[in-house]
Amino acid sequence: MLPAPVSFSKHRRIFRRNLPASPRRTFDILLTQARVTNLGLILLSCFAAFSFLYNLSHYLSHPREPLHSSPISIASTLSRPRAIQNLTHLIVVPGHSIWKGSNSHLMRNEDEWILEPYQKKGGRVSAFISHISRGAELALNDEHSLLVFSGGQTRSESTTTEAESYLRLALSSNFLQTLPIDPPSHQTHPTALPFQRATSENHALDSFQNLLFSIARFHEYTGRWPEHITVVGYEMKRRRFEELHREALRWPASRFTYVGIDGKWEGTVAQKGEFQNGYNPYTQDMYGCHSGLLFKRRSRNPFSRFHSYYTSSPELRPLFDWCPDVWTRLFKGPLPWDALRRS
Template sequence: MLPYPATQSSSTHPKRSLGNYLTTSSSSTTSLSLSVGGGSLLEKRKVSELLRQRSRVTNLALVLILGLLGVSLVANFRGWMDGEETTGGGASSIGDLLPPKVIADTVDISEEMKTLSHLIVVAGHGIWTGHDASLREKDDQWLLEPYQRGGQTVDAIFKHIQSGSDLVLSDPAALLVFSGGQTRPLADQTEAQSYHHLATASSLLPPSFPRATTEDFALDSFQNLLFSIARFHEITSSYPSRITVVGFGVKEARFKELHRAALRFPEARFEYVGIDLAGDLTSFYEGERKNGYHPFTLDLYGCHPPLVSKRRRRNPFARWHPYLSSAPELKELLEFCPAHAGGGEGGLSGLGVVYEGRLPWDGR
């Protein structure tokens, strides 16, 4: 029982228990006692009076607080259970599966975009800096690595852009995503933006074509795939049921055997369109095996050196991707990084460590 305030006199309000308060009567109140619904009117008045007594916390307030606490506990428990059921043990609550309202309110997804199901990815490998599409075959119109110069690389890149454009125009259920970040220190745009600009300038795509967009944060081939899936969600509010990637043929094994497997995307609904340079490519395939494919076998998610070191070098403007909030179903996958597990070069054994959490395409 809560005490009476210290300002009240014990002679005016003697301390007594609730039981004494209900059973004690005097000659001055006996005449008011009436039987109502099985209890006396006096008793009911006394209970009401007691609950309204001034105290540090009134008895009525205590009852209300305990009631609200009970309701809150039940609501929180139900919300936690709903979140577990929705995420399969991934996100901690249903709120984790919703993008921030302050951002979501600025996005208007059309009904046409919501019907799309096929993701077409064109992975970036350079940045076109020109304005005249007729000069696109000249190396000085591009920001390239030294080994990419000589004319053949930019010719193959343009064929990638052309192939992706042809694919999206032939499939009304497809969204074309040019993927690649602001990877060069001298760049004022991303790889993806330059590809999209060139596609439009070359009339490969109609002006303001709604089913072509850019993904502007990827720093390597794994992120080209993962981030493009997240970008698809931003545009359509769903995840693709089919994926086609367009890139160099030399990277096909890397995408199909490693990146797709790391994301556990169904092999039957994944396609790769490889377009290579002309001529003898023996040295290119050897270089890919050593510097591309093999490092990812040891580190599927690219989160340890040397792969994460390459990402840092390719991010001179310190850009941060938005997909933790815009694609919350992928949050744990986006942050997944297996610890060093022994074996292989550098103490890694990433090939056997695959993300096991729930993914949007599971069971499709």
């Protein structure tokens, strides 16, 4: 250790002689060989204690939001009628294409749809319309149901989503019957109430996400989880939904219904394609997050969209992110519908 400068030593001795006995001893301790370290420790300790007490008082005086609540700025924009909050039955209609038309009388014209080459001239459009109309019929017959059309912005040729186009077709074709109400005094023609028990899920990129994201959308729309699920889709995809997607989500079989409707000209070629390109790949990759199934999702997301359900359904975050190294390993974490499996 270097000696202290002479001028400093002199002033220190003078200052020390002028101190009373007790403070003089404290002063001697602080100015021993480790005087800087000792003084620094005291100052740091005082600062740490002050900081701890300040932060503790601030934390206790500002109650925190529950872990699984939406941010206040978002929650304040939500208005759910009591009838919507009491819904228990989720009806899912997965999308397969985008209806780009506006005249429902032309809805069976293939030129009104954005179709992949394999979807043309095989009665696929008629099957899409049957799915939409059957889903609407089920919703109209069950006042406790919410109809969710599911499908993302999958085609670069269109800025709309599969789900939005299905819902638009259902409304314009009057598959979802509206209720006439008396017109306001300044109008001469009656108007109609919109059908509130139908909505779109605008992010799904494949059949697994159709099911998972529709559950999340149900929760986002109603504020609760469904108690029963009905899926309306191709009959040839029944096994994919019942045996694989439902099981991957651990949704109880007793609370799951599948309504299968194939196109008039669907045959063995289509069924073989479903097995090779759908069912079989999912038996090897239950959550569709590896290899070929992941490539499909990327190819169906030309606008780089991602879903909102991390915020509106944070209880499902671990499931959203589940992508096991062992591709067939099921998710084992807690799920909001675990109690349904025991009932």
